[in-house]
Amino acid sequence: MSSTLALPVTDPALEARLRERLAVVEKALYAHVQSRYPYVTEAASHLLDAGGKRFRPFLVLLAAETGPRPADDAVVTAACIVEITHVGSLYHDDVMDEAALRRGADSANARWDNLVAILTGDFLFAKSSELTATLGSEAVRIQAETFTRLVEGQILETVAPGPDEDPLEHYLEVVAGKTGSLIATSARYGARFGGAPREVEEALAEYGEIVGSAFQLSDDILDVASETAESGKTPGTDLREGVPTLPVLMAKASTDPADARLLELLDADLSDDALHAEALELLRRHPAMDQARAYVVARAQEAKARLAAVPEGPVRDALEAFADAVAIRST
Structure with a gap:
């Protein structure tokens, strides 16, 4: 452990x-x-x-x-x-x-x-x-x-x-x-x-649902944005495997003609290293990355708001700090 x-x-x-x-x-x-x-x-x-x-x-x-x-x-x-x-x-x-x-x-x-x-x-x-x-x-x-x-x-x-x-x-x-x-x-x-108390139980359950999902979504962003040296993982793994993730899905919603090449690549077989590298670079520069980050930050703030029913003190501090960490790791 x-x-x-x-x-x-x-x-x-x-x-x-x-x-x-x-x-x-x-x-x-x-x-x-x-x-x-x-x-x-x-x-x-x-x-x-x-x-x-x-x-x-x-x-x-x-x-x-x-x-x-x-x-x-x-x-x-x-x-x-x-x-x-x-x-x-x-x-x-x-x-x-x-x-x-x-x-x-x-x-x-x-x-x-x-x-x-x-x-x-x-x-x-x-x-x-x-x-x-x-x-x-x-x-x-x-x-x-x-x-x-x-x-x-x-x-x-x-x-x-x-x-x-x-x-x-x-x-x-x-x-x-x-x-x-x-x-x-x-x-x-x-x-x-x-x-x-029951109101604390319900608040914590809502917090857990939101912050847990936000943590997973922040992984989506890191899969695209992080270099191997930073994350210890190969960047763009989900992208290569064709796994839909938050930034990919947000990019696919684009109707901007300038995104035609990226959209083509996102629907292509990215097992080829050159195509994968091109798609990764285009996605990193795309506004979808900032949209995804903003979404995760908003979810983290929403999770923190659920903690109003939890008494102030070190437990609430730890829960709020975790939500903050989720937001920061995605930005």
Whole structure:
């Protein structure tokens, strides 16, 4: 697990508490994915071993600090539920994307095969359901609704928008389902099982939905704008693979005749290095980049506005700082 916390926390006492509880969650995660069969345990632990910032369980723990019971066992359980659900979805994502790597390690489908990866994802979803059942029927309902949205988002990602459908709105629905839904539930679970007032729970869930989607959209911008040395990733990866992203979809909405070459390239096969480089350069200079950045900044500000119901203090400061960071990383 990364030594850097998933959200910026400047209060030393809060940071110490969260680090201590994250360690408890980390240990519990491995206990919860154990199977009677070592082969299944190995496969289910594979992506946990690869690490990650544990953003979703961290958000559960942070949101729980808005209530009187932040260290309740149910909070730790909820933190495990959202991470196991997230990791299960990664196994399926990698099969859909035919990915060879995940978090710098071999993906499960590359190490074993697609069948093992799919069934391991199913196993993790089953484990998250078992855990959710221990938190009561209302938690089961919330988890079921979240899982429905997550899977809908994954399905929508594979389906082209209809002739009367706005491609950008279609894409935003994909992001809200695949990313925003589980982050919203992470914040909701933390507030709920930490004992926060209902208005705080609702505010945090709305914040999580908005800021989670904005964070994903900022990745779209960085995929185009960042150099490899800055981001550690190959720029224009989504562009090369023909994945629709926020700046691409905004550029495609252009009716300016001067954009004819860019629009031609965005509809072309960009596996050719020269064509890819040309498209990337044209897109970087296009007004769609600033439009995309403005959209993400506006969403980050909208997320911050939802925090009015959260008491002032280090928890709210950390949540606001994260929204600010989302906005800044896209500009």
